[in-house]
Amino acid sequence: MAAMTVKTLSEDEFFYGHKACAGCGGSLALRIALKVLGERSVAVLPAGCMSAVGFNFPQLCFGNNAIISTFAGTASMLTGIEAGLRARGITDFHAVGFAGDGGTADIGIQALSGAIDRNDDILYICYDNEAYMNTGIQKSSLTPFGAKTTTTPAGKNIRGNLRPKKNMFEIIAAHGIPYAATASVGYLDDYMRKVEKASKIKGTKYIHIIAPCPTGWGIATDETVEVAREVVDCGLWYLAEYENGTFILNHRPEQFEDVEHYLRRQNRFRHLTDEDVQWIRHCRDEKWRAIHENFKEKTER
Amino acid sequence: MARKFLSGNEAFAEGIRLSKPQVISAYPITPQTIVVEKLSEMVENGSLKAEFIHVESEHSALSCAMGASAVGARAFTATSSQGLLYMAECLTYAAGGRFPIVMMNANRSTALPWNIYGDQRDSLSQLDCGWIQVYAKDAQEALDLALMSYYVAEHREVSTPFMVNLDGFVLTHTYETVDVPTEEQANRFLPAFESDHKLDLDHPCNLAFSAGPEHNSAFKYKEHVGILKAKGVVAQAEEKFAEIFGREYTGLTENYRIKDAEYVLVTLGSIFGLAKETVDRLRERGQKAGLIRIRYMRPFPAEEIAEAVRNAKAVAVLEKDISFGYEGTVYTNVNSALQKAGISLPTVNFIGGLGGKNISGEDIEEIFEELKEGYRGVKFMGIGGDGQWRR
Incomplete structure (x- = not known):
């Protein structure tokens, strides 16, 4: 199939006039996905950044059908929408959810797991900015090791978040889901291809996209895309897919960029000691060892 | 059919x-x-x-x-x-x-x-x-x-x-x-x-x-x-x-032998059948007992309840509920309806049937009996081994 690229992308805007912070990675993930999916999309967003910036009556910012769900209820509301439209004889639509890391990996994981178990025909996109940003940068289970948040302050006794980032991609894959993928707003062509591919698959689809938050990460507003590329290039995130029971690695950096550079440029990691950085590097290498063992490589588009 | x-x-x-x-x-x-x-x-x-x-x-x-x-x-x-x-x-x-x-x-x-x-x-x-x-x-x-x-x-x-x-x-x-x-x-x-x-x-x-x-x-x-x-x-x-x-219903409430009733019991749910039988028994003994069944709690039948008890001497509310620290929720709502209608009657809240405890016809007879005392407030039915009613 001819993959959608920036050049062939629709000029229609479906997420427009919202009040997201400058440089917001999450809003980019939404905007691009809706361009790929088109006007017959029904979007569900739980409480979180994107609903907070997009649904303020009377300034409603979605050009397609969109609704806020309860915080825990993104997937279950998607299920109802998909079943309801189908029961009404309508089949040419996309039921798509956009939830943050907290809404996905913490409070919404039960409903998401239920939807995958039922193999409901929905697309669930997690825009991961690695903390509860909407409420003021609190730790979620997708906050990486070492990150300073307002609930994991970096002080003398505890140096930020001490737990590793929950591996949602593989947790989702373990359900035997028809399609799951990771992505980054730093690699938009890869993301667009995955959204388009997911839109053509029956059953439950999950895409987990890293979406930096300048406000919460402590980077400049024009660094979002660069940092989102760097996290992939330094090996702390990876671009992959899970399909037909197989993990596929889409992109293997020839040589990892420096982890320390990625970390030190962000205010949330600035307190880390050299030992902390070394530990993060070690964990990255362990992860890649597992990736090489378990993932097939396929980089063609 | x-x-x-x-x-x-x-x-x-x-x-x-x-x-x-x-x-x-x-x-x-x-x-x-x-x-x-x-x-x-x-x-x-x-x-x-x-x-x-x-x-x-x-x-x-x-x-x-x-x-x-x-x-x-x-x-x-x-x-x-x-x-x-x-x-x-x-x-x-x-x-x-x-x-x-x-x-x-x-x-x-x-x-x-x-x-x-x-x-x-x-x-x-x-x-x-x-x-x-x-x-x-x-x-x-x-x-x-x-x-x-x-x-x-x-x-x-x-x-x-x-x-x-x-x-x-x-x-x-x-x-x-x-x-x-x-x-x-x-x-x-x-x-x-x-x-x-x-x-x-x-x-x-x-x-x-x-x-x-x-x-x-x-x-x-x-x-x-x-x-x-x-x-x-x-x-x-x-x-x-x-x-x-061909079946008729009566809106937000259903009343039973209410017209000339002096003592009125307000109920909610399936206890109504037993309450009706009890009222019949009391009527046979010459007591002017009547019943209101609240069908809808929301919207609340405030006018209907006030109208039904306007000429009564006292009102009992029997409910399988308690709002801890105060009284039953149905009772609060009924009292509010009476107050708004300018009706000042002794009302008693009977809390019973919690956790499935059986409410008998004799219990309901006792409610009507207690209602004659003129007490206003909450009574818990059948607590503990002694089966006493407690205020």
Whole structure:
């Protein structure tokens, strides 16, 4: 199939006039996905950044059908929408959810797991900015090791978040889901291809996209895309897919960029000691060892 | 019309089959389970064409129903007790979103202590969540309410979710002879669901949004007006219902031997049958006893209750509920109705039947006896080993 690229992308805007912070990675993930999916999309967003910036009556910012769900209820509301439209004889639509890391990996994981178990025909996109940003940068289970948040302050006794980032991609894959993928707003062509591919698959689809938050990460507003590329290039995130029971690695950096550079440029990691950085590097290498063992490589588009 | 021997749950499921919901999402909890089991069978054998969604929790059950309702599909769910409390966030959400979902709640005690038997603390604790609340007295009324609930909930002026309450076990698991209407009759009564404010692929819109201080009160006022309008629509539904099915209902309340009653007992739910028998017995002894059954807790029948007790000497409210630290919720509502109508009568709140404790005809006789004392306040029925009533 001819993959959608920036050049062939629709000029229609479906997420427009919202009040997201400058440089917001999450809003980019939404905007691009809706361009790929088109006007017959029904979007569900739980409480979180994107609903907070997009649904303020009377300034409603979605050009397609969109609704806020309860915080825990993104997937279950998607299920109802998909079943309801189908029961009404309508089949040419996309039921798509956009939830943050907290809404996905913490409070919404039960409903998401239920939807995958039922193999409901929905697309669930997690825009991961690695903390509860909407409420003021609190730790979620997708906050990486070492990150300073307002609930994991970096002080003398505890140096930020001490737990590793929950591996949602593989947790989702373990359900035997028809399609799951990771992505980054730093690699938009890869993301667009995955959204388009997911839109053509029956059953439950999950895409987990890293979406930096300048406000919460402590980077400049024009660094979002660069940092989102760097996290992939330094090996702390990876671009992959899970399909037909197989993990596929889409992109293997020839040589990892420096982890320390990625970390030190962000205010949330600035307190880390050299030992902390070394530990993060070690964990990255362990992860890649597992990736090489378990993932097939396929980089063609 | 077919005569069948059905439990409350089975009768209600028949009513839902005739109401043709397009999406059913439910999670099992005793004593609601038989409703969803029956509906599953109906979907399996083709007598009900609906999407049956096996959700992983009650929160998801109602969240899913909201999604279905938001795209204009008729949605149904059922729960009880802990399940109702678990979906509490979605209750206010569905009401604020004006999603006309129908839910059956099998009234059951709430933990702690754990208890699967019937009382009404579950639904009464959620009285303020913006749902219409009705309480059935028997299996026939349960079936009929299934049909009427969609008629009222989906009415354009109402557009409010609707909770039908059946007393756990006492009603859900008790068998009676029930008239089951034909599909042709049900179709004549209940029009297809048409919604003006739905996620429509040809006319996209944004729903369930934020509204700040400037607009919030107006939305909440409209929500309030919607549920108040249900009162008139209930009357309209009952008139049409009587025409087609030949069974009559009496709006937000049902009274019994109330006209010249000096001592009036207010009840909620299935205890009404036993209370009627007791009143008959007391009447035979020359006592002027009467009954009010509250059918709808929301909208609340304030005028109806005030009118019915205007000439009484005292009023008792018997409820399977307590708002800890004060009194029963039904009692609070009844007193407010009397106060607004300028009626100052001794009223007594009898708290009984908690956790499924049996209420006997003798207990009800004793209520009428105690009512003559002129006491005002709360009495707990049958506490501990001595069986004493405590103030």
